[in-house]
């Protein structure tokens with residue numbers, strides 16, 4: 304798809320129409336053999352849906368709506384314009400969105416329809432477009448975004464992922480994504496494999512977060528406190544310290560203690576976790592308190608803890 308030079312969104316000047324077209328070309332090539340996410344299944348997404356994410360060429364969405372439950376600078380006063388992408392390459396046993404991510408409840412849409420969803424969310428007052436689980440659909444999202452920009456999309460783009468992202472793909476998003484909102488789920492590969500079936504998660508996740516930070520830096524907000532650019536890292540504290548929170552937070556502090564961290568207490572057993580011995584209970588208050596203390600001890604003063 305060609306991008307007109309008259310796009311109204313303020314991309315950095317170096318991202319002119321030629322470089323945007325080159326970016327979409329490069330990303331589209333990654334669809335066959337597919338190397339869009341770290342699994343690098345090698346499937347031909349133009350013809351098949353037999354990769355790990357079971358996604359093909361057309362984007363699939365489960366919903367698009369105004370969401371007010373994100374971190375305060377993402378939800379702001381008018382809400383975040385979430386677009387939930389169907390499917391996921393991760394297989395988290397405790398996924399709270401499993402009907403979307405693993406049962407794949409959703410519908411195929413055209414790139415044009417996806418761009419219309421973005422415009423509709425902007426018209427409804429959303430502060431941003433928040434792609435939830437975008438990793439396996441980055442090429443399609445960038446194409447849709449280019450079209451939305453031509454139609455007048457101006458609000459910031461949020462990339463809200465499980466943090467299991469291919470750095471080569473992320474590099475293509477430099478200057479396109481304004482706010483990164485990745486998870487850092489684990490600091491132990493064996494646990495990442497056991498509970499999310501994500502081989503090599505730790506190294507892949509840390510490299511992805513470093514690239515995100517390189518692109519957008521620390522969180523910046525406007526006068527109303529609404530995010531305009533930057534990185535927010537989410538960490539869900541799991542029962543029995545399965546997530547090894549201390550090591551995760553230490554790895555964040557090594558990048559910068561100014562990074563905004565959202566330390567989440569909202570774990571409840573969902574999906575396969577309901578029958579797994581160490582995941583079938585809620586987090587307890589002491590476990591969350593301990594995680595909060597680690598956060599403070601490491602000097603990670605920016606961000607949010609959740610009421611228990």
Ligand code: SF4
Nearest residue numbers: 337340343344354356
């Ligand atoms: S995006 Fe899907 S098809 Fe492509 S490598 Fe990842 S899991 Fe495989």
